[in-house]
Amino acid sequence: MPIPSISQVRRTLIVPHGKPFDLAARDTGDRSLFEDKENAKTSLKKDAAVINELKDRLYAGKKRSVLVVLQGMDTAGKSGTIKGVFADTTPLGMEVKAFKAPSTNELARDYLWRVHDAVPRKGHIGIFDRSHYEDVLVVKVRGFAPPEAIAERYAQINAFEKHLTENGVVIVKCMLNVGYAEQGIRLQERLIEPHKRWKFNPADLEDRALWSDFMAAYETALSRCSTRHAPWYVIPSDSRSRRNAMIARLVRGALEDMDLEWPDPGHDAGDFTIV
Template sequence: MNIPDIAHVREHLIAKPGEPFSLAARPTRDEAIFDDKEDAKTSLKKDAAVINELKDMLYAHKKQSVLVVLQGMDTSGKSGTIRNVFADTTPLGMEVKAFKAPSKNELARDYLWRVHNAVPKKGHVGIFDRSHYEDVLVVKVRGFASPEDIEQRYDQINAFEKHMTQNGVVIVKCMLNVGYEEQGVRLAERLVEPHKLWKFNPADLDDRRDWDKFMGAYETAVERCSTDHAPWYVIPADSRTRRNAMIARLVRGALEDLNLEWPKPGYKPEDFDIG
């Protein structure tokens, strides 16, 4: 069995802060970490169990929180990642937020307002299905904000994420890098499989037609916003199994870095007689 250590997975996937980044140079299918799918499945199963235990420790302490950001094109597997990486995780201390088009109330405020409201509480693991990066991705491609506003947002996002990390939030940012051909296969699946049909949105085809523009926007967002306090990890997403296993390694690593232990109560259990 070949399960890579977490440090190796991080090094292989990270967009190194402060260095030029090319999304085209990153594969959408990569067997360099898990060359055997069975190893990936085993790794995922083990990590899912450990993530659950560490999440409970985090909840018991209520001193820090972990935010997992999942960003990617349609069909890249954001919901599938959540379902599999957190397969063993009990709901206690979990928060999941899926960001859709902003409401009128949200549009009347600054673009980070709705995001800040969704940051997980201390002791919780939060998951963003899409995120504040929509405001430098779809907003940029569709021209919903001026180029000048977009340009300011990269530094604003970096400052926002630094504020979070300085206040006890550990951020794990994963860009799910699905290939154009694989996306086509998955969109077609949604049209023929009843349990996936509800996911199909004709607007997804508009995004697909603007694929190159979106890839350019992703490349800029990753390069400008991969920082020491909140680096980006670019996940090859054409293989669902390997994608899930890689992200589970990253999430487990973030929790293990907190060096969590079960908190000690201010009493001795033997002093009590339940009777």
């Protein structure tokens, strides 16, 4: 089976702008793009190599940047995605930010302050492990902010992302859509397997008990904030290898769309003699 084109992956996974959206209709185990797991692994390996080359061009040019937003329930595979998609990418020009509960200093400022500060510099690829969308997801479900404040944030986030894209930041937003049953299996793995036990957080079970509320919050955020300048892509994430392959296709596509070229250093090789 041939590797799906980048345009095909985009069409299949995108959340349409300005149209009704039903998150429950998106199959967390969908294999329509990568029916065969080995095909997904082959695709990922090829894309990872190209991503590394294009990242070097991006870094050398220092004119634009790429922001990859990874959002999903616990065990959806945010850190695994970073490890897989960027397996061949050298650290130079890479930035990863994991958003945890805000500090006292961050809480004293507007909710986007700490996010804007973490936006990748020109020439860099930045990856958000969780993001500003926590402020319309966990903050909404847990009631950490009043409903009227939450209602205003969707437009604020859209305006913030539009500002970024108008200033040279290409945004790739991926919702890692893992199923309830699969999450249960992965949480159990964290309890049993020694190398995963450190990841287990009892608070994850509290969020699991609020699954339907979180899914409703995700559906609203995805439908309200999938814009033409920064669309959302819903990634079937019950299969780790397929998840990584799909996201790699999207990241590679974003970099290729930038038409990156090596910058002109302003001199020719013949201008110098090395002795």
